[in-house]
Amino acid sequence: MGGYILKRLVSAVPVILGITVIVFLIMAMIPGDPATAILGSYATPENVEKLNRDLGLDKPLVQRYFIWLGNMLTGDFGRSFSLNRPVLDEVAERFNATLILAGTAFVLCAFLGILAGVISAARQYGWADKGITFVVLIGISVPSFFLGMMMILLFAVNLRWLPVSGMFAIYGGGDLPDLLRHLVMPAGALAVVATGVIARLSRSAMLEVLRQDFIRTARAKGVPERGVIWRHALKAAMVSIIPVLGIQAGFVLSGAVYIEIVFQWPGVGRMLVDAILKRDILLVQGGVVFVAACYVMFNILVDVAQSLLDPRIKT
Amino acid sequence: MTAALRLTDLSKTFPVGKPLLGPPKAHVRAVRPVTLEVQTGETLGIVGESGCGKSTLARMLVGLQRPTTGQIEIEGRAFDNADPAAFGRMIQYVFQDPISSLNPRKSIRRIVETPLVRLHSMGSSERTARIAEIFASVNLREEFLDRFPHEFSGGQAQRIGIARALAANARILVLDEPVSALDVSVQAQVLNLLARLKREFNLTYLFISHDLAVVEAVSDRVAVMYFGAVVEIGTAERIFTAPRHPYTKLLAGSAPVVGRPLTPPEAKGTELPDPLNQPPGCAFAPRCTRATELCQREEPRLKRMEDDQLAACHHPVD
């Protein structure tokens, strides 16, 4: 097992390197001159040239990449000109907030999605199945940002149950109950789409498994139906559900960008959008690489979980 | 008489666990060097159990797989490059699963026509005549031509497969388990058709099957394969009644036969050696009751036992 984890970690190195290359190449496509963008109205030819030299932009592309990569390896992601602070500090702080939001949403959608999928499959064509299928269909059709806005109108403005936005109350907040109160709506809105997708997939994975021969064997052994569904079928279905959880984690992380905007959540997504609008390229670059690398590590966890479940994976 | 097909040291090794760059981690020897000759008009049966390499051998013969070593000679011409189109005019293949060997989205006419167009560049009127001729010889009605594969039963689909092979005008057919997907009552229909076509067109067959009785019934000579190697070759009349290789004897003794009491066959185990980590010596030795220290050490080569019976065994059965 330890060997497998180590192997997966080693195999993540080229993937993360690939990510840096892709990000670097995309950023290199930027038309015009970043220095001009940074300097804005201060952009005299001398200033631009000086900044270009400072940023290393006068060097060839390959060399620039390795300088950038080398700096990142030492923890230097550069400096955000719009915030005037190191990129890594800002990203790490923001990512923490995103992690709380996306992590909660992910746990919610994984748990509810699988539960709904299994119930739906076990009661195929029954009322529970029809109900779940319908709710799921609505869930995957509604834009999360619109759903978030409607939740604010209903729960914060009309019913006044929950705070409108932010992560903590400005006065007297900061403790865990305060965080949870602020977390309910954004995490809920964020989880809806992924819950729907996971529920759909779990349902079809369960139906696929339920007609396999080994399910007939379990029944022929006299295993009670509950055991057939929850032990035999779900265990086998998890083999196809787990990779989807990995993909959906990426979707939750992506959806967090919208939710952070709607709920003024101080996360990395909002930071990225602001940075793009301000053309703060170093911040965008650093944020994207950092979050993508974290996602790669998360997917290693998913693979390890998969290998624990499925003994046939021995690579 | 020239041989229709001559194989010299033909072998196939598959790499396992190939990384993106660099050499693979291990090799599996699917077929170990085989030397064989098939005469024109002959039916050579090839029998063996799953994983013995008989299908890989067959795929090499028609150019669907490139041999690792060795040479294929068809009617005196050497075929070195694996180009199915070049092979296709000389040698054709009839597949095990008749349904999946027909593209579900093509009409039967387009399926049977393809070799005429691609291999023989035939014009449209010529094609129509030729297809009519072929369909008549495989007992299929011409009205089937505009239907699609899913409308046919297994036996009919297999006859369409045979028609396609005939359309290529090849003189040698490799028949890879052509009847094992069919029921017995239909199986005989196809086997008898194959026998008649052979007489009519003077074809040469390589008949691959796991069913000893079927192979015996249709073949002139039979080759028995075990773990990638031919272990015995002999005439169909004698090979199962007077086998020289212990494996052939085991096979013949295992087939359930009406009137023979149920006794477990004389063998020590059923496991094949690990293909990734194959021990030296005879692959059958671990299962063989006659194995000695020599068998563990040295791989036996095919030796002439009788006039036309060869076996690869250090201690052949008398």
Place this chain on the structure above:
Amino acid sequence: MIAFMKLLARNRLALAGGIVLSLVVLVALLVPVLPLKPPDVTNTAERFHRPFTEGHLLGTDHLGRDLLSRLLWGTRLSLAVGTAAAVIAAVIGSAVGIVAGYFGGRTDNVIMRGVDMLMAFPYILLALAIVAALGTGLLNALIAVAAVNIPFFARNIRGVTVGIAHKEFVDAARLAGMGHARILLQEILPNVVPVIVIAMSTTIGWMILETAGLSFLGLGSQPPQADLGSMLGEARSALITSPHTSVVPGLMIFIIVMSINLLGDGVRDALDPRLRSGALTRPQPATTVQRAFAPEGPGRGTLDVRDLETQFHVGPRIYRAVNEVSLQVAPGECLGIIGESGCGKSVTALSIMGLVSSPPGVITGGAVFHDGQDLIGAPYDTLRRLRGDKVAYIFQDPLATLHPLTRIGEQLAEAIRVHHAVPKAELRRRAIELLKDVRIPNAEARVDNFPHELSGGMRQRVGIAMALANEPELIIADEPTTALDVTVQAQILSLLDDLRRDRGLAILFITHDFGVVAQLCDRVAVMYAGRVVEEGPTGDILERPAHPYTKRLMACVPELGGGRRDLAAIPGLPPAVDQLPMGCAFAPRCDKAAKACTAPVDLTRSDKRSVRCLFPEDAIERHSA
């Protein structure tokens, strides 16, 4: 195509989705000619009018622009951009996927590593990076959304292509002289297109959402031009004071995406043959019973099957798989059922314990007595208690019938545990003992193996051990050796034979092999087209078959030692079981058939044998007398 449209129309939800979507698309197309107010003309005097105010059906936004006009123009834009993104992603992604899947090897490896790399990003990061580089704007958002979706298509289509590229018809095409380009276009592509259509129809809604999302963030369409996303984005600041400006575009996105999803599901269901045949329905714990008649008990022997009738109801069609089948198994006896594929032998075996998949299986008549109790129609819990305890099954394919992710020891233990309360340590000991009983070497170590770590023969031994776990009275073996090699089969058969003699087991043995029947079974029943056509002691039937079908079927089987020869064949095919004739089903293939054979033929019994034929090969009475 017509069949496809019909299927689609039958799905009411899909139809509803289709209608709504068509309306939206129609309106979007007509926008330029509709009498709408100009969408981009601001009028700050008319800010934030509520819906249904005069002149503004849906009210106005924060700049006093007419919402209805903006909504329709925005819908037009969103639909166009989302669809364009979907088409671009589908075309490029599918092309990449097909090439990778067809050529395989290094090409595949390199392409898929690249795809994996792109999928290592949470997709929006990639989209944001692309927009950051290209600059904000609707066209750039479109490019970003299309680009991040290419890997999904590529991976999906590659998987399907790999499956098709390994089909035998592709090999056949190569042998017929077709080159790579022709094979890709004529053999592969037509078979992949349905999957591409499914993938597109299920993701196009998602892409519309995505482009709207980027516009919502202010990265897509730029003012004054608006798509639905940017309308929502601009309205957000006035969410609390003028919610209608948010609700209007938000609902429109929802309606579009929902209708596309409904339609997409319908398209998927109509194009996916597995769903079409109803194969994805969940089999119930026990076969549905709708008996027209139920014979009286109590029945004789270990198992007494009387006039069993099992059908498959698929849509309007009724497949009569088993008709009037009566069988008896005495204690310690081995009864064989022999027949060709589709003759109903397996369905008979599975019907006994209600294991026929339902839907579509329905037991429509007859009874199965065990210990005086009728199992057909017995409550599920009664069946469950008997399954694996008194009546156990062995199935055909030992790899598919064992749970792939569970150790064999656990699977054996479970077979005991669900019927008897046995402590854990004892369970393990019993599992090892069972493995020894079926002569698995090194049972103490093997007990912790997973099924894939065993050879086919070993797996089937585990299957037998599982059947033996609770010392049942009857084992129903459904072609247990068909998937095995002949040398392994011989060992499994002799094991089964020893076990049954040692333990006095009754066996119902399903097979298509006369040799197997001859060696193992005391009595045999021959089935054809869902009926038993002949039954009796094995030796008698093999020596003197009474039914013409039995006789001719036996003649078709080549026997080892017969040398080279022509084989007997039976012309024609068995009838389809949804179109069974009234009379003898074999009559159309039988050279003895007469006019009388077209009327129903009853089973003629003598004391040991029975036959369902008006002109039996041999007057069976004479021999049994």
